[in-house]
Amino acid sequence: xxxxxxxxxxxxxxxxxxxxxxxxxxxxxxxxxxxxxxxxxxxxxxxxxxxxxxxxxxxxxxxxxxxxxxxxxxxxxxxxxxxxxxxxxxxxxxxxxxxxxxxxxxxxxxxxxxxxxxxxxxxxxxxxxxxxxxxxxxxxxxxxxxxxxxxxxxxxxxxxxxxxxxxx
Numbered sequence: 001x002x003x004x005x006x007x008x009x010x011x012x013x014x015x016x017x018x019x020x021x022x023x024x025x026x027x028x029x030x031x032x033x034x035x036x037x038x039x040x041x042x043x044x045x046x047x048x049x050x051x052x053x054x055x056x057x058x059x060x061x062x063x064x065x066x067x068x069x070x071x072x073x074x075x076x077x078x079x080x081x082x083x084x085x086x087x088x089x090x091x092x093x094x095x096x097x098x099x100x101x102x103x104x105x106x107x108x109x110x111x112x113x114x115x116x117x118x119x120x121x122x123x124x125x126x127x128x129x130x131x132x133x134x135x136x137x138x139x140x141x142x143x144x145x146x147x148x149x150x151x152x153x154x155x156x157x158x159x160x161x162x163x164x165x166x167x168x
Contacts, residue, residue: 001042003055003107005086008048015047018057024114032121035073038062042113046086053086059113065125069133070141074125080116 001020007013020042044057058081065074086107132142140147154162
């Protein structure tokens with residue numbers, strides 16, 4: 001969705017409410033363990049206060065992840081409220097990221113929403129904090145079954161030393 005800010009910047013309107021639904025396209029979703037993304041709701045308004053244009057909006061949706069330990073599906077609600085200033089030229093020395101850049105009084109809301117979602121994605125998602133994961137030897141889900149693998153684990157780099165004291 002492209003927001004046209006012309007009527008707000010010119011002073012014809014003091015506020016422009018907007019509402020939009022779409023499924024965000026996140027290119028790096030495999031890196032975050034994302035299986036599916038639901039349709040997101042974006043609701044907010046663009047307003048002018050003096051010479052400043054401000055955008056306030058809420059992003060809501062649901063993301064299905066793959067548990068980083070056991071590979072089960074995990075559903076997480078995503079909700080974020082934003083309050084940012086809209087500017088026409090990029091500040092050279094600003095470390096503050098509370099602004100969006102508008103070109104020709106147009107603001108690409110879809111790209112802004114995708115960027116905001118990506119910035120808040122967890123690096124890894126687990127189904128629960130006490131998830132046991134999968135057995136590294138047989139692949140059994142240790143949350144639901146027990147495996148019969150030996151607990152004796154030898155670092156492959158030190159395996160040659162396993163029989164050191166039994167040799168003559």
